[in-house]
Amino acid sequence: MQLFVVNVLISMLWALLTGKVSVGSLTLGFVLGYFALTLLYPAEEEKKNSYFQKTMQVVRFALFFTKELVVSSWRVAIDVIKPLPLMRPGVIGIPIDAETDLEITMLANIISLTPGTLSLDVSKDRKTLYIHAMYVANPDDLRKEIKDGLERRLLELLR
Incomplete structure (x- = not known):
């Protein structure tokens, strides 16, 4: 955290x-x-490694999320323009x-920030997130996409 403050001051x-x-x-x-x-900081310092690793995780997550945002925005925009929409909306639970x-x-x-998806609720035991998605051709594929994409990267960043 000290290196972050120094970086902001710089x-x-x-x-x-x-x-x-x-x-x-x-x-x-x-x-x-x-x-x-x-x-300026020697490579063996533990606080340097954690700060710079975390910073790179933030950059990678921002790039991944930007890519997801652009792809989902493009998909929704194209679907709105088409005469016959490809939407298959549904509500699914994601562990x-x-x-x-x-x-x-x-x-x-x-999840709610990306066009085409909206978080609805969390189960009482906090183990399942319910979302509404515009494109649910295969619920298992969507679950895997969110678990392996957004959730995995977000938890790496926060933990």
């Missing part, structure tokens, strides 16, 4: 030195600070490995 310092306090400038400062910190309130809430929200 980012703000970069923005102030360049005279442009914007999202782009802060992002560039964060990336430059990230690379500077990798050079989940998420245990804490944060994990369950994040998973439900990420």
Whole structure:
């Protein structure tokens, strides 16, 4: 956590030195600070490894989620334009490995953010998440896609 704070401070310092306090400038400062910190800290330090590994997990998750968002948005947009929609809506239950309130809430929200899916409810025992999906040709395939894709990556990030 200390390295993250240092990285954020480097980012703000970069923005102030360049005279442009914007999202782009802060992002560039964060990336430059990230690379500077990798050079300044010895590789054997445990806190460096955990910080940089977690940062790379965040980047990989963001890229994966962006890809999922683009693909699902494209699928819904094409289906809306077509004269005969390919939708096969349905409600399915997905057994989940998420245990804490944060994990369950994040998973439900990420599922709801992708077009074509909506989280509906969590079972009383908190082991099943019910979702509505626009494309349920095979419920087992959808369950596998969510478990192996979104849930697995999200839990790697949060744990």
